[in-house]
Amino acid sequence: MLVAGIDIGSITTEALLFDKAKGVVGYTILQTGADSKKAAELALNTVLATPGKNISDLNYIISTGCGRKRASFAKQSVTEITCIAKGVNYLFPNARTIIDIGGQDTKVIRIDGSGRVLEFEMNDKCAAGTGRFIEVMAKALNVDLDKVGDISLGYKKDLTISSICTVFAESEVISLVSEGEELEDILYGIHKAIADRTMGLITRTGGIENEVIMAGGVAKNSGVVKALEKAIGAPLKIHVEPQIVGALGAAIIALEKSV
Amino acid sequence: MSNYRQMWLDLGLDLEAHDALLSILGSAYQDIFLSQKNRPEGMKYFDFVMSEVHGLRIKELMDAKAAGRIVVGSYCVFVPEELILAVDGVSVGLCAGAEFNFEGAEEVLPRNLCPLIKSAFGFKRGLVCPYVEASDIIVGENTCDGKKKAYEVLSPMVKDLYIIDLPQMKSDIGKMLLKGEYLKFMAKLEDASARKITAETLKKGIEITNGKRKAVKRLADLRKADPAPISGLDALLVNQVFFYDDPLRFTASVNALCDELEERVKKGEGVFPKGTTRVLMSGCPMAVPNWKVPLIIETSGAVIVGEESCVGERGTQWLTDVKGDTVAELLDNIIDRYFQIDCAVFTPNPSRVDHVKDMFDRYNAQGVIHYSLQFCHPYIVESGPVEAALEKASIPTLRLETDYSQEDAGQLKTRIEAFRERIEGK
Numbered sequence: 001m002l003v004a005g006i007d008i009g010s011i012t013t014e015a016l017l018f019d020k021a022k023g024v025v026g027y028t029i030l031q032t033g034a035d036s037k038k039a040a041e042l043a044l045n046t047v048l049a050t051p052g053k054n055i056s057d058l059n060y061i062i063s064t065g066c067g068r069k070r071a072s073f074a075k076q077s078v079t080e081i082t083c084i085a086k087g088v089n090y091l092f093p094n095a096r097t098i099i100d101i102g103g104q105d106t107k108v109i110r111i112d113g114s115g116r117v118l119e120f121e122m123n124d125k126c127a128a129g130t131g132r133f134i135e136v137m138a139k140a141l142n143v144d145l146d147k148v149g150d151i152s153l154g155y156k157k158d159l160t161i162s163s164i165c166t167v168f169a170e171s172e173v174i175s176l177v178s179e180g181e182e183l184e185d186i187l188y189g190i191h192k193a194i195a196d197r198t199m200g201l202i203t204r205t206g207g208i209e210n211e212v213i214m215a216g217g218v219a220k221n222s223g224v225v226k227a228l229e230k231a232i233g234a235p236l237k238i239h240v241e242p243q244i245v246g247a248l249g250a251a252i253i254a255l256e257k258s259v
Numbered sequence: 260m261s262n263y264r265q266m267w268l269d270l271g272l273d274l275e276a277h278d279a280l281l282s283i284l285g286s287a288y289q290d291i292f293l294s295q296k297n298r299p300e301g302m303k304y305f306d307f308v309m310s311e312v313h314g315l316r317i318k319e320l321m322d323a324k325a326a327g328r329i330v331v332g333s334y335c336v337f338v339p340e341e342l343i344l345a346v347d348g349v350s351v352g353l354c355a356g357a358e359f360n361f362e363g364a365e366e367v368l369p370r371n372l373c374p375l376i377k378s379a380f381g382f383k384r385g386l387v388c389p390y391v392e393a394s395d396i397i398v399g400e401n402t403c404d405g406k407k408k409a410y411e412v413l414s415p416m417v418k419d420l421y422i423i424d425l426p427q428m429k430s431d432i433g434k435m436l437l438k439g440e441y442l443k444f445m446a447k448l449e450d451a452s453a454r455k456i457t458a459e460t461l462k463k464g465i466e467i468t469n470g471k472r473k474a475v476k477r478l479a480d481l482r483k484a485d486p487a488p489i490s491g492l493d494a495l496l497v498n499q500v501f502f503y504d505d506p507l508r509f510t511a512s513v514n515a516l517c518d519e520l521e522e523r524v525k526k527g528e529g530v531f532p533k534g535t536t537r538v539l540m541s542g543c544p545m546a547v548p549n550w551k552v553p554l555i556i557e558t559s560g561a562v563i564v565g566e567e568s569c570v571g572e573r574g575t576q577w578l579t580d581v582k583g584d585t586v587a588e589l590l591d592n593i594i595d596r597y598f599q600i601d602c603a604v605f606t607p608n609p610s611r612v613d614h615v616k617d618m619f620d621r622y623n624a625q626g627v628i629h630y631s632l633q634f635c636h637p638y639i640v641e642s643g644p645v646e647a648a649l650e651k652a653s654i655p656t657l658r659l660e661t662d663y664s665q666e667d668a669g670q671l672k673t674r675i676e677a678f679r680e681r682i683e684g685k
Contacts, residue, residue, distance in 0.1 A: 046452070063680075066670075066673060079673050079676045079677040079680055080673065080677075081673070081674075081677035081680070081681075082681070104670075105670065116684055117677070117681040118681075119650070119655075119681075119683070120674075120677060122677075123670075124660055124661070124667065124670070178568065206650075
């Protein structure tokens with residue numbers, strides 16, 4: 001039995017194939033761009049191409065992510081909060097707290113041993129402290145997005161970025177540059193600001209319960225991970241592909257539905 | 260609607276802006292309300308009221324004024340309608356539920372202010388609210404800091420702004436303050452209307468107001484049924500119209516609607532399938548035409564079964580005792596009644612949580628969505644302890660903070676759907 005999960009996010013779209021006997025058969029990650037409907041179709045076709053399968057070979061498809069209603073080929077849509085919980089539970093059965101930082105959302109989810117959502121918090125409409133925030137800062141500092149995490153780990157001075165608003169933080173960062181602060185210190189300050197904001201959401205869900213898993217694109221940023229681990233006082237577990245957790249959860253729910 | 264133009268012009272409305280407002284409202288109403296499935300027949304009356312909300316109803320206000328009655332506009336459930344009716348006045352709620360002319364509001368108010376206040380100013384400064392223009396007295400009340408200070412800015416813009424001070428604690432002194440304020444308000448009404456409040460007129464005022472409250476309580480009671488016989492959106496609309504309509508006609512129309520809903524409940528019919536996830540709303544008032552979050556909820560596979568809100572049970576759950584032979588006795592009953600309102604401006608405010616829990620049980624709800632308007636500090640601050648108390652009682656709770664704009668609709672939908680999934684234990 002073959003099913004698919006597709007996660008249409010604000011920045012990237014992921015498609016994942018799951019076979020009942022073999023587990024994850026394949027996945028793909030691509031940029032969502034301006035047309036999320038097209039991105040969803042392209043992602044699905046791409047992931048089907050490698051094993052030489054067709055959409056008709058799929059028993060069930062579930063879409064998730066902020067563009068979940070745009071995948072007309074999906075049988076059902078489920079929110080990314082429920083899907084991430086399922087995906088994390090599959091990868092880390094002892095997971096109880098999930099921190100997911102994506103392109104425009106930060107979510108903290110508390111789950112039980114079966115991957116059921118006990119409580120969750122998500123940022124309000126502003127994109128402060130999300131992936132987009134880091135993107136804007138990286139651009140302002142003229143650094144490759146992929147490198148900001150590692151560079152920041154070389155910090156020597158504990159700088160604080162007081163504003164978490166993307167617009168104000170950008171001007172704060174620019175003034176730090178003109179004051180002659182070092183790049184790695186500024187970058188770490190940015191990551192610390194994200195960690196602090198995330199801690200607020202964690203407290204609202206009732207605090208940390210181990211194990212703590214981080215997912216979403218920002219989990220690839222070693223600087224944010226380090227700052228968060230420091231703030232929490234516990235190590236974070238991260239899957240090698242933290243971006244596919246939502247699509248994986250969607251596929252697992254698809255499998256449950258098709259049985 | 261075409262024959263109202265002269266009336267609107269006489270009221271000093273900006274006809275072009277007003278046309279634009281009505282056209283937006285009309286199409287929103289079509290999309291949000293008329294497109295719902297299995298609506299009760301009884302909602303036709305409320306559709307009619309909404310289609311004539313700036314027309315026939317204003318004409319009625321103008322006719323009442325011509326007959327020597329006063330029109331009293333207000334923004335809060337602490338303004339006692341009983342007293343207004345006791346001088347044969349007309350009580351109307353004023354427009355504050357849409358993002359209209361916020362740029363005009365922000366010329367005189369800070370940007371970081373609650374949308375309800377900004378909306379009231381947007382309507383006033385844009386000259387598009389016939390209720391404000393038709394009001395002989397506008398009653399402000401010292402509830403939150405935002406409103407309290409904004410009334411100072413509003414004062415020079417309107418004919419007669421009258422402020423009622425309100426207590427912030429449920430103490431004996433607080434109650435004395437309320438009594439003093441209501442006594443002053445009675446004198447103000449008597450003066451403005453040139454009519455005397457007697458035990459007889461006050462009793463009549465209490466009976467009419469209680470009639471409205473009993474009718475909406477009856478409606479609330481019918482929403483206990485699964486399947487829900489009426490959508491949360493329609494029930495909210497009835498609670499919104501509560502503030503505008505002729506009270507006797509409103510009561511009769513709500514009761515007619517309830518007769519129909521009783522039949523539906525008997526037959527096991529409803530607007531959503533049996534077993535649809537049931538949520539209770541709690542928090543800030545939703546002034547007409549603020550339908551944003553209820554629409555998202557009811558298009559996300561859940562049904563709203565009650566509103567713990569000023570536009571809902573916080574405003575209507577208590578009746579005023581009609582026993583008493585003197586104005587003084589009846590006024591004491593009114594004070595007793597209003598002093599129970601558990602608005603978040605009171606500190607501490609423990610009865611509100613009890614009320615939410617009680618409603619959760621009474622309406623067979625499965626979760627609570629706490630709704631705060633952005634920058635509404637009393638409700639936002641209170642939302643933390645309320646959520647903690649509810650979750651402690653094993654009541655799933657989702658806290659939302661939003662305004663009248665549509666830009667966060669996608670994120671709200673995700674959170675509301677995820678909340679429903681959490682309740683359903685997927």
